[in-house]
Amino acid sequence: MMETTFILTQYGSLKSLEKYCIDMPKIEVHAHINGSISPETLQQLVERKKEKKPHLAQFIIPKKKLDIIDDFFPIFNFVYQLTDDEESIGFITESVIQDFKKDGVKYLELRTTPRNDKNGMTKESYVCVVTSVIQKFSYSEHGIIVKLILSVDRRNTLEEAMETVNLAIRYKNKGIVGVDLCGDTSKGHIDNVKPAFIRAKEHGLKVTLHFGEVEANIPEHASMLTIPPDRLGHATHLDPESKDFIYAKNVPIEMCMTSNVLCNTVKNYQEHHLRDFILMKYPCCICTDDKGVFFSDLSNEYVIAASTFSLNPKNLFELSFQSIDYIFDCDDIKIQLRKIWNDWYESYNFGAI
Numbered sequence: 001m002m003e004t005t006f007i008l009t010q011y012g013s014l015k016s017l018e019k020y021c022i023d024m025p026k027i028e029v030h031a032h033i034n035g036s037i038s039p040e041t042l043q044q045l046v047e048r049k050k051e052k053k054p055h056l057a058q059f060i061i062p063k064k065k066l067d068i069i070d071d072f073f074p075i076f077n078f079v080y081q082l083t084d085d086e087e088s089i090g091f092i093t094e095s096v097i098q099d100f101k102k103d104g105v106k107y108l109e110l111r112t113t114p115r116n117d118k119n120g121m122t123k124e125s126y127v128c129v130v131t132s133v134i135q136k137f138s139y140s141e142h143g144i145i146v147k148l149i150l151s152v153d154r155r156n157t158l159e160e161a162m163e164t165v166n167l168a169i170r171y172k173n174k175g176i177v178g179v180d181l182c183g184d185t186s187k188g189h190i191d192n193v194k195p196a197f198i199r200a201k202e203h204g205l206k207v208t209l210h211f212g213e214v215e216a217n218i219p220e221h222a223s224m225l226t227i228p229p230d231r232l233g234h235a236t237h238l239d240p241e242s243k244d245f246i247y248a249k250n251v252p253i254e255m256c257m258t259s260n261v262l263c264n265t266v267k268n269y270q271e272h273h274l275r276d277f278i279l280m281k282y283p284c285c286i287c288t289d290d291k292g293v294f295f296s297d298l299s300n301e302y303v304i305a306a307s308t309f310s311l312n313p314k315n316l317f318e319l320s321f322q323s324i325d326y327i328f329d330c331d332d333i334k335i336q337l338r339k340i341w342n343d344w345y346e347s348y349n350f351g352a353i
């Protein structure tokens with residue numbers, strides 16, 4: 001009730017809050033490509049594959065809150081059967097970029113885990129396709145800048161992690177800005193793959209890690225922080241030592257509210273740790289994680305933040321604006337983005353909301 005009153009006084013209606021959140025320029029830095037496929041694109045993939053793979057003919061991603069995060073990862077056993085060749089990887093990359101663009105994202109850092117497939121796709125051909133698609137987009141022509149982070153899966157051996165990092169190094173001049181550690185929180189350990197992240201940093205790549213998404217990963221934190229990471233994903237469960245380290249270094253945090261609530265790693269939106277970070281004015285950016293699995297695009301995450309934490313239009317703009325500081329791209333791009341944001345803010349018709 002209180003939230004509704006707040007929306008009415010600040011934005012006029014829920015519709016105008018939604019419009020504001022789409023119109024406002026935004027940064028997205030935590031979006032997994034295979035988790036960001038829209039239901040329409042997924043349906044097109046099913047149509048393309050259903051003759052060869054009839055068991056996938058009825059495949060849809062169910063809209064529901066999970067009991068535990070462990071139920072999330074098996075979804076990709078199905079999605080990956082639909083994205084098992086270079087053509088489908090190129091297709092989903094392009095479609096995901098178009099979705100973010102329509103939603104008002106001006107700078108996008110996608111991330112993805114390079115994969116081999118028995119039909120001939122190699123990790124290198126995978127990276128080749130994704131980088132060639134992202135490079136087609138420019139701000140002057142398309143109104144969006146797109147960069148790439150390569151993900152190491154927690155289940156990887158050191159050899160596999162090194163292969164991914166070596167690809168990131170080789171394709172650095174084709175839009176790759178960093179590497180990530182992601183995947184099933186119950187599998188693997190940072191120490192198995194840590195030398196690969198250290199190598200990435202030595203080669204000028206940035207590092208982001210899924211961090212404290214579940215409490216059981218806390219014993220890995222001390223080792224993770226010595227890399228040291230340039231950003232952290234989630235940071236839901238923080239032990240006192242990592243809190244001290246992170247706060248002292250101001251390591252920016254990628255906040256994925258709907259992902260956390262639907263995977264049940266956070267009870268509800270009201271109790272989401274974004275609240276504390278906003279109050280502390282701590283560096284953080286609002287992100288989607290997997291908009292195709294959680295059915296929430298970036299503008300909707302801003303709508304949820306505004307209505308849950310009573311953020312007015314200026315507060316939302318400031319959150320979006322500060323995210324520019326935390327991107328992995330260079331300072332020239334940050335300067336270019338700040339100008340785009342400021343121009344938008346000056347010309348926006350606030351009287352209409």
Ligand SMILES: CNc1ncnc2c1ncn2[C@@H]1O[C@H](COP(=O)(O)O)[C@@H](O)[C@H]1O
Binds near residue numbers: 032072153184213290
């Ligand atoms: C919900 N929170 C999460 N926590 C950890 N890893 C996640 C994740 N969401 C997605 N992924 C990782 O991203 C892969 C899919 O995209 P790509 O094939 O890389 O494009 C998943 O297999 C998982 O490893």
Ligand SMILES: [Zn+2]
Binds near residue numbers: 030032210233
């Ligand atoms: Zn993630």
